[in-house]
Amino acid sequence: MARRSPPLKVKPDLKINFAGLEFANPVLVASGTFNYGEEMAKFYPLSKLGGIVTKSITKKPRPGHPFPRTYETKGGMLNAIGLANPGIEKFLSKKMPFLRTLGTRLVVNIAGSTVEEFVELAQRLSDVEGIDALEVNISCPNVKEGGLEFSATPQPAFRVLSAVRKATRLPLVAKLSPNTADIGAVARAAEEAGMEGVSLINTLVGMAVDLKTRRPILSNVTGGLSGPAVKPVALAMVYKVARQVKIPIMAIGGICNAADALEFMLGGATLVQIGTANFTDPLAAPRAVEGIEDFLKEKNIPSVGQLVGSLRTPAEEIDSSPKRPKLDELRVQT
Numbered sequence: 594m595a596r597r598s599p600p601l602k603v604k605p606d607l608k609i610n611f612a613g614l615e616f617a618n619p620v621l622v623a624s625g626t627f628n629y630g631e632e633m634a635k636f637y638p639l640s641k642l643g644g645i646v647t648k649s650i651t652k653k654p655r656p657g658h659p660f661p662r663t664y665e666t667k668g669g670m671l672n673a674i675g676l677a678n679p680g681i682e683k684f685l686s687k688k689m690p691f692l693r694t695l696g697t698r699l700v701v702n703i704a705g706s707t708v709e710e711f712v713e714l715a716q717r718l719s720d721v722e723g724i725d726a727l728e729v730n731i732s733c734p735n736v737k738e739g740g741l742e743f744s745a746t747p748q749p750a751f752r753v754l755s756a757v758r759k760a761t762r763l764p765l766v767a768k769l770s771p772n773t774a775d776i777g778a779v780a781r782a783a784e785e786a787g788m789e790g791v792s793l794i795n796t797l798v799g800m801a802v803d804l805k806t807r808r809p810i811l812s813n814v815t816g817g818l819s820g821p822a823v824k825p826v827a828l829a830m831v832y833k834v835a836r837q838v839k840i841p842i843m844a845i846g847g848i849c850n851a852a853d854a855l856e857f858m859l860g861g862a863t864l865v866q867i868g869t870a871n872f873t874d875p876l877a878a879p880r881a882v883e884g885i886e887d888f889l890k891e892k893n894i895p896s897v898g899q900l901v902g903s904l905r906t907p908a909e910e911i912d913s914s915p916k917r918p919k920l921d922e923l924r925v926q927t
């Protein structure tokens with residue numbers, strides 16, 4: 594029988610670098626599932642998180658779609674909130690004073706319906722104290738150019754992202770859509786446009802019908818599917834993108850706990866975001882942080898960064914991969 598190595602004497606290092614920024618740990622909370630942090634701060638100190646991604650901010654306030662705009666499905670939920678938010682000026686005056694006191698990384702998510710709107714938002718936020726990075730939401734089903742999401746194909750993605758890149762000094766993360774034929778091509782366009790990282794996935798387009806009324810359940814007819822139901826799709830996409838770009842990845846999609854987070858890190862994600870799970874368990878994110886630490890102790894791994902991209906794949910796949918996982922560098926004891 595293989596001998597188990599003794600448990601670590603030192604506390605494992607949860608700190609991790611993403612695009613030149615140090616995060617206290619790899620667990621963030623996803624846009625639209627944590628609002629601007631005020632409600633969740635009643636449950637635990639938000640400094641326990643690696644970071645917060647805000648609800649999408651647009652240029653003007655948006656009331657969002659009429660109700661019903663959420664619906665629980667098997668293993669997940671549908672939402673068509675419609676980017677309800679107070680708009681950039683109210684965000685800066687009413688939400689930022691609280692957000693900058695939290696002692697965790699702050700990523701502000703921006704959304705526009707034209708290239709110019711994205712550029713204006715990026716410029717306005719560029720020198721605001723307390724913002725560490727912008728997540729550029731080119732993947733909301735409500736944000737369309739010529740009837741398509743900006744991230745459905747590489748060209749519109751490149752156009753909007755390269756314009757945003759010129760508008761700010763802040764590190765930029767492009768949030769990608771799963772509703773595309775080739776997410777790898779869109780990720781490569783984001784890298785070429787100068788993004789410091791990509792985050793994926795946003796929600797998958799879905800629909801629910803009320804048989805009694807013979808009507809769609811959501812006022813918007815379709816919505817975005819999220820939660821555990823989308824996890825395998827997200828994991829396959831993160832794995833694919835990690836092989837096609839050199840910039841780091843924030844994984845999103847059905848991540849509920851430490852095991853989920855670790856699977857995505859093995860698949861190539863540097864950071865993870867917890868989304869829908871915040872609704873069912875407000876403590877999901879801090880518990881995931883603790884669970885990652887326990888895993889590292891148990892497996893005698895000194896630093897969480899060692900896990901990134903360390904998935905053991907079949908030999909032929911490793912040999913042909915442009916971004917080979919360095920298995921020999923991984924000191925996981927099994």
Ligand SMILES: Cc1cc2nc3c(=O)[nH]c(=O)nc-3n(C[C@H](O)[C@H](O)[C@H](O)COP(=O)(O)O)c2cc1C
Nearest residue numbers: 623624625649672730794795819820846847868869
């Ligand atoms: C109710 C709700 C609202 C959301 N609002 C936004 C948003 O404003 N901007 C955005 O980029 N993503 C938004 N998302 C998408 C999430 O950030 C995340 O990408 C997606 O839900 C997949 O992760 P999950 O399965 O962990 O929830 C929203 C998701 C939900 C469930």
